[in-house]
Amino acid sequence: MFESLSKRLEGIFSGLSGKGKLTEADVNEAMREVRLALLEADVNLRVVRQFVERVRAKAIGAEVLGSFSPAQQVLQIVHEELIDMLGGEGSQNRLDLGGPPPNVIMLVGLQGSGKTTTAAKLANYLRKEGQRPLLVAADMYRPAAVRQLQTLGKQLSIPVYAEPMGANPVDICVHAVDYAREQAASVVILDTAGRLNIDEQMMQEVIAIRKRVQPREVLLVADAMTGQEAVRVASDFNQAVALTGMILTKMDGDARGGAALSIRAVTGVPVKFLGVGEKTDALEPFYPDRLASRILG
């Protein structure tokens, strides 16, 4: 595995006493290590450059405080800047379900990203939060997706709205929201169609659903293991449907989390949840400080 950034920085600064100011030469050397650590974590090159400049500007001339070593001081600045770039500790990384019920959450994303599984996980999570979720099978291109969602719904005892194959996905979503009102469901989770690649027809369908249903949240489900590809997918979806957030799946794999930082920095779209396993309870709210620690290794 990679040596952690803190170890590497300790190495650079080992010649310095624990006191004084960080000099430009020390900081420049430290920034080389920071840059490497971020690249190893699969952060987008442009984002790495921006980030390193921000940290450099803050670090040069900074006082090395109290009991901190210079390495700890630089790490602290890196950590704070990472958290800031990941959206800080404010509410933007949380779901907004503040509209009149039923609040609609639309999930979009490519096939295989974990969208259907995530729909069930999210319903399970929200039910624990006191919501009454309704799942909607709106992926009409993959018959297995409808069955998969129905099976997951059954396991969790969460209702699933579905229509026969061939039904129009926009109509399904509209009918589902009506049904949710009748059933007094408080939140509706739409599992929309995903393809292996982004294509025009899929985008048009997603755009049409967004327009008709006016969801409170439009969340991209993206596979963290796909790294830089996920950045491109996020940019394309964001342009087409104005995402309100993102769920990064497969964070239980060995992805270091660079995709999360890159997507956030490139698109400005906040990460709201992480998928951390195949089971229906393997979903965690996103905490920037945890991801920052993970990226730094």
Ligand code: GDP
């Ligand atoms: P969809 O095509 O986007 O609807 O994807 P699915 O929901 O069918 O998921 C594709 C595969 O990814 C399945 O084998 C899921 O079990 C798996 N998967 C989904 N989320 C996660 C996750 O957070 N961690 C892991 N390890 N696997 C996941």
